[in-house]
Amino acid sequence: MVIAIDGPAASGKGTLARRLALHYGLPHLDTGLLYRAVALALLDADRDLADETAAEDAARCLRAESLGDLRLRERAMGEAASVVSALPAVRAALLDWQRRFAGAEGGAVLDGRDIGTVVCPDAAVKLFITAAPEERAHRRHRELGGRGEAASYEAVLADIQRRDARDKDRAAAPLRIADDAVVIDTTDLDAEAAFRAAIAVVEARRRRS
Numbered sequence: 160m161v162i163a164i165d166g167p168a169a170s171g172k173g174t175l176a177r178r179l180a181l182h183y184g185l186p187h188l189d190t191g192l193l194y195r196a197v198a199l200a201l202l203d204a205d206r207d208l209a210d211e212t213a214a215e216d217a218a219r220c221l222r223a224e225s226l227g228d229l230r231l232r233e234r235a236m237g238e239a240a241s242v243v244s245a246l247p248a249v250r251a252a253l254l255d256w257q258r259r260f261a262g263a264e265g266g267a268v269l270d271g272r273d274i275g276t277v278v279c280p281d282a283a284v285k286l287f288i289t290a291a292p293e294e295r296a297h298r299r300h301r302e303l304g305g306r307g308e309a310a311s312y313e314a315v316l317a318d319i320q321r322r323d324a325r326d327k328d329r330a331a332a333p334l335r336i337a338d339d340a341v342v343i344d345t346t347d348l349d350a351e352a353a354f355r356a357a358i359a360v361v362e363a364r365r366r367r368s
């Protein structure tokens with residue numbers, strides 16, 4: 160069973176993906192980390208984020224071990240990832256990686272922006288997680304504060320709006336809702352309620368198949 164979860168920044172898709180993976184005993188891949196790791200590799204090598212050849216090389220050389228680097232979670236890396244993720248060569252280079260992961264025996268949970276539309280178009284379950292930008296900014300602001308990364312609420316909201324626009328407007332695999340995805344709006348749902356809503360969708364799909 161492949162569960163594909165997409166949605167904008169801080170919608171709660173990562174938290175949900177981790178919980179579903181634990182519940183069903185499936186491996187989980189946070190695909191945002193792949194784009195963050197490509198961005199970090201470029202920054203470490205002093206290369207321009209728009210250098211498509213260098214970015215493609217970084218994507219091809221990506222190793223699973225590098226996904227544990229704590230710097231990948233930093234606010235600036237989300238922004239940098241959204242720049243490299245618009246490069247078609249980077250997306251193409253990461254596609255096999257993601258599909259191999261999704262092909263694991265028994266299935267997998269993947270979360271990102273294009274899982275249900277491009278990476279796993281045949282996924283058994285597709286969820287699109289969303290929430291109002293202001294609520295997402297509050298969540299991310301709280302999260303950053305908890306990690307000691309100071310940023311004003313207004314700056315975090317502006318980040319989220321800029322990233323939403325870039326992810327939706329790019330030509331290569333833009334963020335959009337797959338035709339057969341179920342949308343869960345978590346604006347007024349805590350993580351537990353979002354999990355219960357998702358479980359109901361997964362169980363309904365399992366009964367049907």
Ligand code: CDP
Nearest residue numbers: 167168169190191194240241244271272273
């Ligand atoms: O956790 P958050 O939603 O803030 O970010 P993320 O999922 O780590 O993704 C960082 C950036 O990578 C996003 O803004 C997208 O531009 C890009 N991304 C993508 O293009 N496709 C994916 N499947 C996952 C992430």
Ligand code: CDP
Nearest residue numbers: 168169170171172173174298345348349350
């Ligand atoms: O992966 P994504 O960027 O979509 O969001 P996340 O990292 O899963 O969630 C961002 C923050 O919102 C985390 O601190 C979560 O605990 C919190 N949150 C959530 O995940 N789900 C809700 N329904 C409400 C809050």
